[in-house]
Amino acid sequence: MANYEKSETALAESAQLIGIFAEKVRRQIIIALGNSGDGLNVTDITALVNISRPAVSHHLRLMREAGVIDMRSNGVEHIYYLTLTGPLAQLESTFATLSADYEPVAGK
Template identity: 40%
Template structure:
């Protein structure tokens, strides 16, 4: 693959990752993700449980959870009137991984002197 094709692939990767990058770029959302990753609860956590650990208001946590859900990073499971949030293991992180791998491939060729 020539440099132009690699750059086009990276450009597409960036477009595919925009929502993900915006979602994980916020410190509060990073804190929420860390709480969800640290939990031993397999069923997910409720907003109140997350709120206690990140020290944000309940409306703020709900707002951040919506952004994370819209980006496909977390999922929500309803159980009656209760909502449980958890990391989407089959989600969008593969897109981010592809972006990083494509950039690494391009940089490796650049530094090895195979720049076309």
């Protein structure tokens, strides 16, 4: 028998991450950082995603809070880089829970 409470808990715990990956600008930032090698500063990211610097900073803050990226200082500039290992493991766990709870409808 399915444990839908466990699925609800798993989805609630991953909701922030799912939201991060659902938003187009944040996906663009993730891809840009993934292709950057050593990370990018806000100016570089702003040029790549073509939105205002305050908007980029807002997205970066949300992504840091979710654990998808982190930042290091290089003098006065901040360099952002991906930290996907933990978030991806969390999503894998969530989807494994959902898969275990999934009961296909007969005939479908």
